[in-house]
Amino acid sequence: MGVIKGSRRGRCRTMAPGVLVMAVAMTMNAAVPSSFAQSPMTETRLAQLGAQRNFEIPAQPLSSALVLFGQQSGLQVTVDGSVVRSLSAQAVSGTMTAQQALQRLLAGTGLTYAVSGGTTIAIQSAPRESEGRIELGPITVEGNKESGYGPVSGYKASRSATATKTDTPIIDIPSAVQVVPREVIRDQNATRLLDAVRNVSGVQGGGTSGNRSDGFLLRGFSTTRVAKDGFLSASSFGDVGFIDLVNIERVEVLKGPASVLYGQNNPGGLINLVSRKPQPKAFYGFDGTYGSNDFYRGEIDLNQPLTTDGKLLFRLNAAYQNTDSFRDFFVNAKRAVIAPSLRLALPDTTVDLQLEYYYQRQQFDRGLVAIGKRADLLPRDRYLGERFSRGPSSELRVNAVVDHRFNEAWSWRSSFRAAWGDQDRLSADPQGLRADNRTLNRRAADLRTDIGNYAAQTEVTGKFDTGFLNHQLLVGFDANFTRFRSSLRTASLAPIDIFNPVYGARPGAFGPATTQNRQIDLYGFYLQDLVSIGTQWKLLLGGRFDYAKSKFKRDGQIITDATDKVFSPRVGLVFQPVENLSLYASYTESFLPFVTAVSANGTPFKPEEGRQIEVGIKRDWLDGRLSTTLAVFQLTRRNVLTADPANPGFSIQTGEQRSRGVEVDISGEVMPNWKVFGSITYLDAKITADRTFAVGNQLASVPRWSGSIWTTYAIKGGTFDGLELGGGVFAVGRRKGDLNNSFSVAGYASVDLLVRYRINQNLEASFNVSNLFNANFVEAAVSRTEIYPGTPRSFFGRLSLKL
Incomplete structure (x- = not known):
C-alpha cells in the first residue's frame, strides 16, 4: 500500500x-x-x-x-x-x-x-x-513500478506471483515462467487466450472442443485447465466457454509440473490469468473494433474511487462481441462479459471482491478431417456439420480475497471462489470417413452440462533469518469441491460428402439420455521456503500433501469411488554470480487423478504422474530493460493408460510419454521506444511405453520447432509524433496429427502487422492485420476427425478513448 x-x-x-x-x-x-x-x-x-x-x-x-x-x-x-x-x-x-x-x-x-x-x-x-x-x-x-499481482509497464515483467505464490523477482525463481503483459495483448489485438500465449515458448493450441473453449499444449502435453488469480478452473474438464481477455492484466505461464502449489494438474505447466484490479486514480476507457467477417467488439474499462480518501475503489470491465466466420454456413457468434470489482484498502488490510459473468453462443464445429496421410486436402472454409448445431454456454464466478499485513515481515492471505457454469450443445458429430475417403459418418448429439465449484485458500507468508540464511516462508492450505453433471442423448444423422456437401439433414429419434455425475473433493497442505544463502545463492524447497476423493456415476450406478493421497515435492537452486544473471536447476512433480476410468477388475487407477528436471539461464540486459530466459528440460508423464491386452475394452496403467526440449524467450525494450517479445522452441515429445501406439511415435500436434517474434516502434517527436508501427511472425513446424502418427500437419508462418496513431492525449486509432500473406494452415489437430483450420487474412480497425 x-x-x-x-x-x-x-x-x-x-x-x-x-x-x-x-x-x-x-x-x-x-x-x-x-x-x-x-x-x-x-x-x-x-x-x-x-x-x-x-x-x-x-x-x-x-x-x-x-x-x-x-x-x-x-x-x-x-x-x-x-x-x-x-x-x-x-x-x-x-x-x-x-x-x-x-x-x-x-x-x-x-x-x-x-x-x-x-x-x-x-x-x-x-x-x-x-x-x-x-x-x-x-x-x-512509496511507488512501485511493478508487483506480481498488478500491471506491467511495457513488455518486460520483472516479478511474478504464479511460480511461488509470493511476489518474487522472476530472476530469483528456479523455473521457466513467462509473462504476457497487457500491452502485448493490446498491441496484438488479442481477444482469445490462445492469441496471447502463442507468444510463449513451448505453448501451442490444443483445439477448441468443437468451437466451445480453448485447449492448449504445454511442453507437448494437453490441458484445458487454466488458473485465474491462483484458482484453477472449475474442474479438470476445463472451462465451459472461451476465456475473454477484457479484464486480464497479465497472462503468466509456468512451465512444467505445478502440483506443489496448485494440486492436481497436467504435467506440462500452468497458465494463470491475473485480473485487472481497481486503481487509486479515476479513469474511463472505451474501445470499439470492427473487422473482417463482420467482427464487432466493444469494451469498457471504468475505474472510480468511491470515497475521497481512496479507501474504497471500483472498477468495471465489460465486453460485447458479435462476429461471423470464414467457415461456411456459420451462424454468427456472440459473446458478452461483465466483470465488476471492488477494493477496500485499509492501512494494513486489503479486501478485493470480484464478480464475472460470461455468456457465449456460437456454432458447434469440429473443423476438418484427415484424408489418407494429409490434413490439408479440404478447403479451410468447408463445414461438415449442420445449421442446427449450436453450443450456448454461460458461467458466473464470484471471488473474494483478503490480504492482511501483520508487520513488515509477516502477512496473511485468504481467498474464496465460487463458480457455476452450464452448456447446452446440439451438434452434428463426425464419426469417421468410410473406405471411399469422401463419405463422413455422423451422429447427432444433445449434451447438457452443469458444473459447480467452490474453492478456498489460506496462506501465511513470512520473512526471517536463521544465522546467515534469509527465509521467505509460505504455508498454505486449500480445499476444492467440484460437482459435474451431464446428460447426453444421441440420434442417427445422415452422412455427408466432404467434397460435395449437401446440408439440411435432420436428426432421427433421440435415444434415452445417458447421465454422468462426477464429484471431486480435494484438500491440500503445502509448505515452501525460498532461502537466500548470502548474496549469490537461493534455494527453493517445497512440498505438498494432497488428499483427493473422487466418485463417478453413470446412470446412477457408481463406476469409480477412489481416494488418493499424494505427496508432490519441488526443489530448485539459483546461482547469481553477478547482478542480473541467474543460473538455475530444479526438480518438480505433478499428479492428476483418473475420475472415470477403472481396470478390468474394477480397481481404480493410480493418479497420473509428471516428473521434470530443468536447468536454465536468466539474464537481464540493457539496464534491466530487456530479459532473456534459456531453459533445457526433460519431462516424463507416467501411469498413462494404455490398452489391456488380456481384456479388450479396458486399460492398464503402463504407458509413458517423454518430452525433451530447449526454450528461449526474450521480452522488453531494445532501445527507447523499440519493444520486442519473442520465443523459440525445440521439442522432442514422444511415446516411450505403450500397448496401443508404437513406441517412438510423436505426440499429437506437437512440432519439433516453433517460434515467434513481435516488435513495435513508437515515434516520439517530429512530423510523425504519435505514430507506432509493429509486426511479428508466428511460426510452427510440421506435426503429427494423432498418437498413431497416421497423418501429418504441415508447418506454417503467419505474419501480423500493427499501425497505431495517437490523435491526442485521449484518443488513438489502430489498425491490425492478422495473417498478412493469407497462409493456409492448421491451428491444431486432435484426431483424424477433429482438425481446426487457422483463420485467413483478417483486418481490424480499433478506436480507443481514454478519459
Whole structure:
C-alpha cells in the first residue's frame, strides 16, 4: 500500500492504495546529485536515474505526481510534508531518464533532491523560519513500478506471483515462467487466450472442443485447465466457454509440473490469468473494433474511487462481441462479459471482491478431417456439420480475497471462489470417413452440462533469518469441491460428402439420455521456503500433501469411488554470480487423478504422474530493460493408460510419454521506444511405453520447432509524433496429427502487422492485420476427425478513448 506518512503524533493519510514499495536495480551509470557517500551497490541503484523510461504523468498536485513518478521509475521518493501539499507539478510525457523526469516535475517548485541510501530519492527544500510552524517528519511517497499481482509497464515483467505464490523477482525463481503483459495483448489485438500465449515458448493450441473453449499444449502435453488469480478452473474438464481477455492484466505461464502449489494438474505447466484490479486514480476507457467477417467488439474499462480518501475503489470491465466466420454456413457468434470489482484498502488490510459473468453462443464445429496421410486436402472454409448445431454456454464466478499485513515481515492471505457454469450443445458429430475417403459418418448429439465449484485458500507468508540464511516462508492450505453433471442423448444423422456437401439433414429419434455425475473433493497442505544463502545463492524447497476423493456415476450406478493421497515435492537452486544473471536447476512433480476410468477388475487407477528436471539461464540486459530466459528440460508423464491386452475394452496403467526440449524467450525494450517479445522452441515429445501406439511415435500436434517474434516502434517527436508501427511472425513446424502418427500437419508462418496513431492525449486509432500473406494452415489437430483450420487474412480497425 502506498502511503504518505507524517511524524506528527503518528498521523497517517492513505495516498495510493494497492501500491507497494520496490526498487529495481539497473546497471547504467548516471551522474546524479547526491550528498551521501556511495558504495558500489549504491552506484548500481543510482543507475535507475539514468535509465531511459517512458513517462506519462499529467499535470496535477505534486504529491500525486510523485506517486506516479515512483510507479513509472521504480524509485522510492521521500519529501518534506510542510511543502508538498501546496505545490503542483507540470505534465511530464515521453521517453527520458528518470533524472530528467524528476527535474521537470520539480521545475518551478523551489525544491531539489538528493540520493539517500542508494534506494531513496529525498525531495528537499531550503529551510524557512515561520512562527508557529508545525514540524513534520519526512513523508514517504512509496511507488512501485511493478508487483506480481498488478500491471506491467511495457513488455518486460520483472516479478511474478504464479511460480511461488509470493511476489518474487522472476530472476530469483528456479523455473521457466513467462509473462504476457497487457500491452502485448493490446498491441496484438488479442481477444482469445490462445492469441496471447502463442507468444510463449513451448505453448501451442490444443483445439477448441468443437468451437466451445480453448485447449492448449504445454511442453507437448494437453490441458484445458487454466488458473485465474491462483484458482484453477472449475474442474479438470476445463472451462465451459472461451476465456475473454477484457479484464486480464497479465497472462503468466509456468512451465512444467505445478502440483506443489496448485494440486492436481497436467504435467506440462500452468497458465494463470491475473485480473485487472481497481486503481487509486479515476479513469474511463472505451474501445470499439470492427473487422473482417463482420467482427464487432466493444469494451469498457471504468475505474472510480468511491470515497475521497481512496479507501474504497471500483472498477468495471465489460465486453460485447458479435462476429461471423470464414467457415461456411456459420451462424454468427456472440459473446458478452461483465466483470465488476471492488477494493477496500485499509492501512494494513486489503479486501478485493470480484464478480464475472460470461455468456457465449456460437456454432458447434469440429473443423476438418484427415484424408489418407494429409490434413490439408479440404478447403479451410468447408463445414461438415449442420445449421442446427449450436453450443450456448454461460458461467458466473464470484471471488473474494483478503490480504492482511501483520508487520513488515509477516502477512496473511485468504481467498474464496465460487463458480457455476452450464452448456447446452446440439451438434452434428463426425464419426469417421468410410473406405471411399469422401463419405463422413455422423451422429447427432444433445449434451447438457452443469458444473459447480467452490474453492478456498489460506496462506501465511513470512520473512526471517536463521544465522546467515534469509527465509521467505509460505504455508498454505486449500480445499476444492467440484460437482459435474451431464446428460447426453444421441440420434442417427445422415452422412455427408466432404467434397460435395449437401446440408439440411435432420436428426432421427433421440435415444434415452445417458447421465454422468462426477464429484471431486480435494484438500491440500503445502509448505515452501525460498532461502537466500548470502548474496549469490537461493534455494527453493517445497512440498505438498494432497488428499483427493473422487466418485463417478453413470446412470446412477457408481463406476469409480477412489481416494488418493499424494505427496508432490519441488526443489530448485539459483546461482547469481553477478547482478542480473541467474543460473538455475530444479526438480518438480505433478499428479492428476483418473475420475472415470477403472481396470478390468474394477480397481481404480493410480493418479497420473509428471516428473521434470530443468536447468536454465536468466539474464537481464540493457539496464534491466530487456530479459532473456534459456531453459533445457526433460519431462516424463507416467501411469498413462494404455490398452489391456488380456481384456479388450479396458486399460492398464503402463504407458509413458517423454518430452525433451530447449526454450528461449526474450521480452522488453531494445532501445527507447523499440519493444520486442519473442520465443523459440525445440521439442522432442514422444511415446516411450505403450500397448496401443508404437513406441517412438510423436505426440499429437506437437512440432519439433516453433517460434515467434513481435516488435513495435513508437515515434516520439517530429512530423510523425504519435505514430507506432509493429509486426511479428508466428511460426510452427510440421506435426503429427494423432498418437498413431497416421497423418501429418504441415508447418506454417503467419505474419501480423500493427499501425497505431495517437490523435491526442485521449484518443488513438489502430489498425491490425492478422495473417498478412493469407497462409493456409492448421491451428491444431486432435484426431483424424477433429482438425481446426487457422483463420485467413483478417483486418481490424480499433478506436480507443481514454478519459
